Amino acid sequence: MDTAAAAAANVVALDDVTVIYGKNQALKNVTARFTKGAVGLLGPNGAGKSTMLKALLGFVKPDQGRMTVLDMNVADSPLAIRARIGYMPESDAHIPGMNAVTFVAYCGQLAGLPPVDAMQRAHEVLQYVGLGEARYRNVETYSTGMKQRIKLAQALVHDPDLLFLDEPTNGMDPKGRDEMLELVRDLGHNKGVSLILSSHLLPDVEYTCDHVVVMDKGQIATQGRINELKGPAGRVYELRIKGNLPGFIEALAKEGMDTHATDEDVMRVFVPDALGGHQAIFRAAARFGVQVRHLRPSVPTLEDVFAKAIGED
Amino acid sequence: MPIHDQSYRHYGGGRALPGRSWMVIAWAGIRAFLRKRVFLGLMLFALAPVMVRIVQFWIASQYPQASVLSPTAETFRQFLEQQDFFVFIITVYVGAGLIANDRRANALQIYLSKPLMRTEYIAGKLAILFFFLCLVTLVPALLLVLMKVAFDGNFLFLKNNLFVVPAIIVGSLLQVIVASFTMLALSSLSKSARYVGILYVGITFFTTAMFGVLYAITGTSRVSWISITANLTQVVDVIFRLKPRYATPWQVSLLVILGLIVLSVSVLERRVRGVEVVT
Numbered sequence: 266m267d268t269a270a271a272a273a274a275n276v277v278a279l280d281d282v283t284v285i286y287g288k289n290q291a292l293k294n295v296t297a298r299f300t301k302g303a304v305g306l307l308g309p310n311g312a313g314k315s316t317m318l319k320a321l322l323g324f325v326k327p328d329q330g331r332m333t334v335l336d337m338n339v340a341d342s343p344l345a346i347r348a349r350i351g352y353m354p355e356s357d358a359h360i361p362g363m364n365a366v367t368f369v370a371y372c373g374q375l376a377g378l379p380p381v382d383a384m385q386r387a388h389e390v391l392q393y394v395g396l397g398e399a400r401y402r403n404v405e406t407y408s409t410g411m412k413q414r415i416k417l418a419q420a421l422v423h424d425p426d427l428l429f430l431d432e433p434t435n436g437m438d439p440k441g442r443d444e445m446l447e448l449v450r451d452l453g454h455n456k457g458v459s460l461i462l463s464s465h466l467l468p469d470v471e472y473t474c475d476h477v478v479v480m481d482k483g484q485i486a487t488q489g490r491i492n493e494l495k496g497p498a499g500r501v502y503e504l505r506i507k508g509n510l511p512g513f514i515e516a517l518a519k520e521g522m523d524t525h526a527t528d529e530d531v532m533r534v535f536v537p538d539a540l541g542g543h544q545a546i547f548r549a550a551a552r553f554g555v556q557v558r559h560l561r562p563s564v565p566t567l568e569d570v571f572a573k574a575i576g577e578d
Numbered sequence: 579m580p581i582h583d584q585s586y587r588h589y590g591g592g593r594a595l596p597g598r599s600w601m602v603i604a605w606a607g608i609r610a611f612l613r614k615r616v617f618l619g620l621m622l623f624a625l626a627p628v629m630v631r632i633v634q635f636w637i638a639s640q641y642p643q644a645s646v647l648s649p650t651a652e653t654f655r656q657f658l659e660q661q662d663f664f665v666f667i668i669t670v671y672v673g674a675g676l677i678a679n680d681r682r683a684n685a686l687q688i689y690l691s692k693p694l695m696r697t698e699y700i701a702g703k704l705a706i707l708f709f710f711l712c713l714v715t716l717v718p719a720l721l722l723v724l725m726k727v728a729f730d731g732n733f734l735f736l737k738n739n740l741f742v743v744p745a746i747i748v749g750s751l752l753q754v755i756v757a758s759f760t761m762l763a764l765s766s767l768s769k770s771a772r773y774v775g776i777l778y779v780g781i782t783f784f785t786t787a788m789f790g791v792l793y794a795i796t797g798t799s800r801v802s803w804i805s806i807t808a809n810l811t812q813v814v815d816v817i818f819r820l821k822p823r824y825a826t827p828w829q830v831s832l833l834v835i836l837g838l839i840v841l842s843v844s845v846l847e848r849r850v851r852g853v854e855v856v857t
Contacts, residue, residue, distance in 0.1 A: 324852030352691035377593035424589035
């Protein structure tokens with residue numbers, strides 16, 4: 266992909282961005298690219314994810330660096346950018362004293378939609394996020410899960426090209442969480458809405474996103490396609506044997522295969538490509554005289570990528 | 579094929595250019611208050627003095643023997659002063675929660691994530707209070723002038739008192755602007771509308787009480803600049819070409835008022851943000 270094509274594929278770009286709150290550097294010389302589609306912004310609490318989103322929205326002025334959203338400079342065109350993005354904040358947020366449909370329509374009008382269109386869109390997006398039945402209820406009477414949905418609805422009402430979702434599953438019960446993730450996945454994969462999903466929950470990002478940017482302590486730890494970051498599958502195996510376990514581990518090590526204990530009696534065996542995959546394990550087991558009771562490829566998870574990126578074992 | 583697709587659909591309609599959101603905010607706020615019966619009652623009560631004045635003007639125009647009731651330029655000043663009480667009540671009722679309630683509900687980040695500037699948000703909120711305060715000061719005062727002319731059947735009163743209409747406009751706007759900016763600034767300082775209301779009442783009464791105490795001690799009204807209401811009274815008196823009632827130069831009172839507005843703008847500039855930075 267040439268440079269121009271690469272730039273066109275990016276919806277958000279940060280170059281050497283630093284944000285300082287008092288004495289605390291929330292973002293340190295961050296350079297990152299967010300491609301079209303669904304991108305996860307992953308990191309532990311305090312990593313700088315929300316600060317990055319707020320800087321992109323223009324809420325926080327960076328002390329250094331340049332940011333572009335949808336090919337527009339954040340410093341020069343904040344209003345034009347905000348007209349094309351939707352933001353779902355992390356904390357509870359609503360306009361007091363309004364029912365859901367009035368609130369969402371009001372947000373649509375604030376984004377420039379004519380009143381009639383805004384009201385029609387409000388009904389549609391409330392239906393889409395699953396609040397169709399509760400749309401005439403005052404937002405202040407909503408449960409936590411419903412409040413998360415209404416925040417998504419207000420972010421969607423003006424049909425943004427790009428969505429910033431800050432911890433969208435916070436405080437939701439398992440069923441509600443699954444439904445929210447389904448919505449996010451649908452938006453990112455079927456509805457042509459690019460989105461940045463900020464979360465500290467690895468499964469959420471893994472389920473909904475294709476790309477990930479991992480942050481830690483205000484810096485980018487790693488970024489790229491999730492599948493590529495996880496590495497090729499099948500080179501790591503989960504193995505359980507019957508027989509002399511310490512001796513067999515030693516035999517595997519002699520042949521160049523590392524083993525790592527996991528929970529219970531299953532271990533992970535790393536087989537170098539040169540040894541020919543799982544056959545190498547069977548050959549070693551046959552030679553050493555142990556029974557292979559369980560063997561299956563172990564797919565690296567985003568958790569592995571995350572742990573490696575932020576330097577955890 | 580579904581009869582009606584209830585899934586997410588893209589929007590193909592028109593969009594207004596940025597810069598009009600303050601009107602959306604103002605209109606939504608005005609409608610919200612107009613739906614409250616208590617508030618409508620308060621507004622009607624605030625407009626009761628207008629009816630009394632209209633009757634007074636009518637009697638004066640119809641019965642020469644009641645010429646003592648005939649309005650002068652000072653009558654309009656008295657009317658505005660009479661409305662100060664309602665300005666105070668409406669400012670507290672309408673203004674206290676304008677930003678405080680949004681801060682409580684974290685609505686600022688919703689507003690400011692839309693294509694509107696902070697100044698538009700503030701302008702929208704100001705417009706709500708401004709509208710209702712004008713409705714009990716500027717609008718009825720101008721209506722009274724109109725009624726006076728209508729009852730007289732000529733423009734003689736206006737010809738003889740050319741300054742009255744501009745004085746009503748400037749005097750009312752000064753009252754309204756000071757109340758609106760001060761209250762909005764206070765509203766941005768807290769998440770509790772009740773606390774803001776108490777703060778506003780406290781500041782108003784405290785400064786007036788301080789002036790009263792100092793006046794009693796010193797025996798001179800040169801310290802009237804301490805009181806917000808006294809400063810307003812002083813300047814509006816001058817606008818209506820009346821003798822200022824305090825010894826403080828009116829220029830000093832005007833400076834205090836302007837300082838208060840600048841301070842309020844500065845507070846609003848600092849407090850109305852999409853993110854609260856705690857360092």
